[in-house]
Amino acid sequence: MTEHLYVLGHPVGHSKSPAMYNAVYEKVGLDWRYELMDIPEKAAAESFLAQRDFLSVNVTTPYKPEAFEAADVRAASAMLAHGANVLANKNGTLIAYNTDGxxxxxxxxxxxxxxxxxxxxxxxxxxxxxxxxxxxxxxxxxxxxxxxxxxxxxxxxxxxxxxxxxxxxxxxxxxxxxxxxxxxxxxxxxxxxxxxxxxxxxxxxxxxxxxxxxxxxxxxxxxxxxxxxxxxxxxxxxxxxxxxxxxxxxxxxxxxxxxxxxxxGAGMLVGQAVVTVNILRDISEEAALDIPEDELFDIMARAAGFNL
Incomplete structure (x- = not known):
């Protein structure tokens, strides 16, 4: 079964996230597709989140507060930040995280x-x-x-x-x-x-x-x-x-x-992506994602074209 993952925000056309995450999923043989979700209007973004038709969403400007509100459960990282940059869908329950820090x-x-x-x-x-x-x-x-x-x-x-x-x-x-x-x-x-x-x-x-x-x-x-x-x-x-x-x-x-x-901020982008992959490994119980963090970082940095 194909799982769908996105980066949500506006604008997101410059985002390196699809290249980074897809490099990992392709390497481990998962049929997961990570795509851009560029939505200019707040109401449309809220509607997209409410449909819950995704395994996870990385959230960037300006929709972190909306992602926070859409969640059923909030990790301490999201609660203390009053905003979420990751929503993970665990059997229909949306869990909010903030991996920026x-x-x-x-x-x-x-x-x-x-x-x-x-x-x-x-x-x-x-x-x-x-x-x-x-x-x-x-x-x-x-x-x-x-x-x-x-x-x-x-x-x-x-x-x-x-x-x-x-x-x-x-x-x-x-x-x-x-x-x-x-x-x-x-x-x-x-x-x-x-x-x-x-x-x-x-x-x-x-x-x-x-x-x-x-x-x-x-x-x-x-x-x-x-x-x-x-x-x-x-x-x-x-x-x-x-x-x-x-x-x-x-x-x-x-x-x-x-x-x-x-x-x-290039290295921070890769760093928070590593954290996100580890979250997805845990909520999906996907053993294929049990990759050492240094290896994950290198795979994703290369895919983004960063020399870190």
């Missing part, structure tokens, strides 16, 4: 980025930012600062995240880290200093950060500026941007000029 962190650690004991700034207040914030928190930074254009909104989003994390810690069995050497939910709730700010009021924090992660969509359109004053950047910092494939962004150009180590 785990994919981001797993790739950055693969690239040699160290988080333990550092100061990390995450730019943006949407689901992608929160997913990354949560995954970074599990690595054990000394402080983790959520930043946005509006300090009041950043405060609200961070407080909501911290309250919801605290509720999970207080009312469930401690959730383990997804990787050996990381922190459990209870450990990160107690040990990490969660902070917030705006790009204007927290200039000193940006300058003092060891790692800066831009999880905003800035850079996807020609002429987009960086989210903050890039004069604050300097050598010794690592700057990561979730955007990839749109040429040299303003942030990339400034980070390289300042002597920072700059990394774009």
């Amino acid at each position: 785990q994919g981001c962190v797993s790739y950055l650690e693969r690239a040699g980025v160290k988080f333990r004991g550092t100061s990390v700034v995450v730019c943006g207040t949407g689901p992608t930012s929160l997913s990354i914030l949560h995954a970074v928190a599990q690595t054990g930074p000394a402080e983790l600062i959520l930043m946005g254009r509006d300090k009041v909104r950043a405060r609200k989003v961070m407080r909501t995240y911290a309250d919801e994390l605290g509720a999970l810690v207080g009312h469930t069995v401690d959730m383990p880290a997804f990787k050996e050497g990381h922190l459990s939910f209870a450990e990160m709730y107690r040990q990490v200093a969660f902070k917030f700010g705006s790009y204007e009021t927290s200039r000193q924090a940006i300058a003092a950060a060891d790692v800066i992660i831009d999880a905003t969509p800035l850079g996807m359109n020609e002429g987009d500026s960086a989210p903050f004053d890039t004069a604050l950047l300097h050598g010794g910092q690592t700057v990561f941007d979730v955007v990839y494939g749109h040429g040299e962004t303003a942030l990339a150009k400034a980070a390289r000029a300042a002597g920072c180590r700059f990394i774009d």
